[in-house]
Amino acid sequence: MIRLLLGALAYWPRRAWRCLTEDGWKAAVCRVLGIAVAFGIGGLLFIALGLPSIAANQPHWPVTRVFLEMVMTHTVRMRTLGKNVPPLDEPALVLKGAGHYATGCAPCHGAPGQPRSLIARQMLPTPPLLEKDVQNLDPAAMFWIVKHGLKYTAMPAWPAPKREDEVWAMVAFLKQLPELDPVEYRRLAYGDATPEAGIGRDGAFLSTLAMPPQTTLDNCARCHGDDGLGRGTGAFPKLAGQREAYLYASLQAFARGERHSGVMQPIAAGLSDAQMRALARHYASLANTGIGPVVGAAKLRTVADPAAIARGRTIATDGIGERRIPACRHCHGPGAVARNSVYPDLAGQYADYLALQLELFQQGHRGGTAYAPIMHITAATLSADEIDALAAYYASAPSQPPAAP
Template sequence: MDRRLKTIAVLCLVIGTGGFLFAWSGLYNVAASAGHWAITRWFLTFGMENSVETQSVGVKVPPLDDLAMVQRGASHYFGGCMSCHGAPGSSRSLIALQMLPAPPYLPEKVEEWSPDELFWIVKHGLKYTGMPAWAAQERDDEVWSVVAFLARLPEMSPEEYRGLAQGEQAGARGTTAGQLQPFSLDARSPDALGQCIRCHGSDGTGRETGAFPRLAGQSVEYLYSALQDYALGLRPSGIMQPIAAELTDEEIRKLAAYYAGIEDAPSVGLRMRIDPDVLRRGETIATEGISVHGIPACASCHGPTTAPRNPRYPLLAGQYASYIAQQLRLWKQGARGDTVSSRIMAAAARNLDEENIEAVSLYYALLRQDQELPDLQLNGDGAGGQSHK
């Protein structure tokens, strides 16, 4: 037995030394243009596929049929993924095709992976490829939006893709950043406003699904601060940080001024069943808080309908309920960053349960700046209508 162990040890030493000398010699061609040996390609693919399958065990897949999720994922894919992986009606870039391994054309390949495996790949990236990890590891919600989009990608037409990814820029209006731009941008980010319009619209109201937050009516100070926090990574977001990080300070100021300067933007319409008791609970939380649970009144910082006393705080009146609710959940999870403001909000949201989050979010969504809370009129089929006082 001792002799066998010694033999094995000697063999390992010889193989290890030989491998080191081979690497030291530089004889192995690491050029991407040289490609892989067939056995090397098989081994790497075999190892990658089995690793993803094993590492994704236990990932719980949420519902992926929410159109707002698909729109968020599509918009990010358009700006961050399409050049490497292609899209309906768009091929991969020539540069991506020279990578080793070349990124797969996802419209044809994405069905080979299950949603839990796609989540793991998008979040963690892949070693020995050009696939990066998600920039904000705290934001599983963003990753799932990309997965929701990828789940629909194989059957998607070029027209549907452009509509999901580009919003109004893909439609008949076809408004370009150059037509709207009240300022010139430097060469570092020549289409900065165009990137904003793709998600938030030229009028700052986002999209009617609530996929992206409403920016119109917010203060310059708040918008500037938010973009700065994204750029510096103080506010985690794998979607916003890559965009904001490319902006100069002057661009951030001008973009903030552009959206803050939009007046009389269309209101956010809601067509849904509304329980008056839920709305009253939301109003109570917003205007009075729940002192027994240590929940302060939102209105003291965010107002119900007038501009907050501190312009660095966002105005919530008319914001999409889904966006407000998601931000509150992120604060509860500790995934909303570590700034002075985020620490204040984390403490305020800590004791909000899901019912209260949904109630206060709905209350604010039904408000319009400088207007009263609308009366709710429930018609025969239970659909919520709105009439302002």
């Protein structure tokens, strides 16, 4: 019995030995397989004994670095072949990209006049100083990297995968980045907000309200302006005079990821419920008086053409019966109609912002509060011309005075 067992145990090694030492093609195959198995076992042992260094405070071996870089370059190049690049020169796109760069990228990549954070500099690979490195990338490659992120590095994907328009805004900014000096960068990303946000500013006008802290307001002001008028280009919506319940519900929707925006989601997710309420109350109490100070040579995309405005007014007032498009006015005003407090005012909002939101509703990419499905149906069959006409009409309509606090 024992002999039988020993015989069986010795059978495979003996066969393997014979296979390795005999002549002929079978033995050659055997040897190659043998070497592969030996390497496999060796590799497993190497890992099991904890020998490979994964410490980020020791540099990669040169071969690892070359390999990783090669994989990244080739993957990005192959996946962006023939990718169409939209026009990226609009100042509003650059402004939107700059605002988010300061929130989500500068801590790792630095910015003109702002070094990378000490913590980011301990990462491996270290996030490159983009003001220098980004010159080596074409816009399609930047788009791919910013949208998808890079595995095995700390480079994150865009927080709202549906918002490719926002990713292009970031690319528009990255293209300008190498030419920006610290002053221009600050102006784009921070507007009039002081560098020492929250320190030494006159908070008197706020002390009467149950107040969002000044630092939070300063952050909002970078993009929406101190006056809530959105910095004059349509890159950022006006919040001034918007209905309080809608502002609050929108902040909640961003925070829950139910309204999609890589720019607003991270900001809203960092607010407490009390802060959201205070911010909504604050912006609802400001007056929507025209546009904020215009940045650079910005111009609005939708030209205020009287024929378009008239067409927009007709649709807003009567809807388009045969296509089951409802009259916007019932829900959005202007004018004194009793309506749900979560339905936003549109009068006096930027045409570019309104048109973009309608396009996003149409593509199913906007999301929003629990009421957003109304707009998916409403916007579904609007033509591009109708969207422009509606946006032009509402932008030109006089805004209502803010509700009494």
